[in-house]
Amino acid sequence: MGDEPLAIDIDSAPEKGPxxxxxxxxxxxxxxxxxxxxxxxxxxxxxxxxPAPDIRTRRHEVAQDPLPGLDPSAG
Structure with a gap:
C-alpha cells in the first residue's frame, strides 16, 4: 500500500488561489x-x-380643508 504510485497526476493539481x-x-x-x-x-x-422606484417621487400634495379647531388663521 505504501509503495503504490499516486493516483493523481502532479500536473493536474488544483491551482493556488481562488x-x-x-x-x-x-x-x-x-x-x-x-x-x-x-x-x-x-x-x-x-x-x-x-432598483425599486422611490416612493417619495410618487407623492403629491392634495388640497384639504383644515381640521375643525385647527384653523391657523384663528387667533
Missing part, C-alpha cells in the same frame, strides 16, 4: 465577493434587478 468565477450573463470574470456569491457582475445584476 477559483475563477464568470458572470452567468456576460461571461466576464468576477472579482468581488458579492458578485462571486451571486454569479452576476454589478452591471448585469443591475440589468436583471433594477
Amino acid at each position: 477559483r475563477r468565477v464568470h458572470c452567468r450573463l456576460c461571461g466576464r470574470p468576477l472579482t468581488g465577493a458579492d458578485s462571486r456569491r451571486t454569479g452576476l457582475g454589478p452591471t448585469c445584476d443591475a440589468k436583471l434587478h433594477p
Whole structure:
C-alpha cells in the first residue's frame, strides 16, 4: 500500500488561489465577493434587478380643508 504510485497526476493539481468565477450573463470574470456569491457582475445584476422606484417621487400634495379647531388663521 505504501509503495503504490499516486493516483493523481502532479500536473493536474488544483491551482493556488481562488477559483475563477464568470458572470452567468456576460461571461466576464468576477472579482468581488458579492458578485462571486451571486454569479452576476454589478452591471448585469443591475440589468436583471433594477432598483425599486422611490416612493417619495410618487407623492403629491392634495388640497384639504383644515381640521375643525385647527384653523391657523384663528387667533
